[in-house]
Amino acid sequence: MKIKKILVDSLQEAIELTKTMYGDKATIMSTKVVKTKKWLFFSTNKLEVTIGIADDEDFQSHFNKEKELYTEIEQIKTTLKDVVNVVKNVKQEPPQQTQTPKPQYQSNDDFSLRAMNLATKLINMGVEQDIAKKILEDSCGFDININRLDLKYEDDYESLKEGLSKNISLKALDFSKSILSILALVGPTGVGKTTTIAKLAYMYKTQGFKTGVITLDSYRTGAVQQLQSYVSLLEIPLRVADTPQKLRECIGELSSLDIIFIDTAGRSQYDSIRLKELKHYLENVPSLEIALTVSTTTDERIILDSAKKFGELGIKSMIFTKLDETVYPGCIVNASFKTNLPISFLTFGQKVPNDIEVATYDNLANILLRGTI
Ligand SMILES: Nc1nc2c(ncn2[C@@H]2O[C@H](COP(=O)(O)OP(=O)(O)OP(=O)(O)O)[C@@H](O)[C@H]2O)c(=O)[nH]1
């Protein structure tokens, strides 16, 4: 912008002059009264007017800026229209299905609240979600009043028993007082085979069966003495067999009994040579039933591996020990469900002969609901 100063007599003159000289580009910026010498000592008052004259570029850039502003406003208008359209379309579209999968037991959709509480208890006890769901479905019936699956009975205990009975099988060993039965316990080391044999021999003795024990664990230091101390206390005959042939002889010696329990040395499920050796002992033994003994304190994957490897011996049921030492008895249900092997006995302490029970849906439901038999 250029600045010019002019002297005029009045503001009116200044306005007219400015317009004539510079046109619309000029504006009066300020005025002030000044004295001018006219002749010798005479002076007159004049109005000094400061005029601002805009450059062409100023106009151009001003014009350009305005133009840009208008373009920007137009763009904003278009964007707003688009946004309004999108919002309208969203409103018209049917509500989209949520992608988040429904948590299995946190929805009221399928099960009643108390049914879901039961599922939560099972899961907290270590039962796998899918297995818990299966058991729950069988513990429930459809209640038309609430339009949901609800527990079949008033209390969760009875309902759970029903659910368990549909999914887990039990093996009640039908020992007879007229025919000789033989039960061998096999399994990994230290799971409680010997202790359980002593408990079993006594339990059936008190039920009127004539019981005896044969141990194949002759080489481990103290193994025979351990069993001897139990059976002599219980007045039960004990034999030691260190070869398959000797085993047959021992069975012959005890053939007048009703039940013979065979204790085996613990061996790793991954030691195929020792498993074969054991198989050699047990094959062709008449009326033989083999039970896999596993501890509930063992990792479930190891229990499943044991079931697979000892399965080659022809196991027919599972005995779960050391229930007193776990807070996750759900592994019993998981293992039995996955292997399809029935459960025969449960042990829950070191005391011989007391801490053992025949597996029932009652004691399983108790363990799962109350954590104790
Ligand atoms: N807490 C608890 N301990 C048990 C139970 N059953 C056995 N035990 C203990 O587990 C330990 C091992 O028991 P054993 O009967 O010797 O085990 P095993 O399977 O015969 O062992 P190996 O012959 O070495 O393979 C002992 O200290 C037993 O008292 C049970 O139900 N609960």
Ligand SMILES: [Mg+2]
């Ligand atoms: Mg033993």
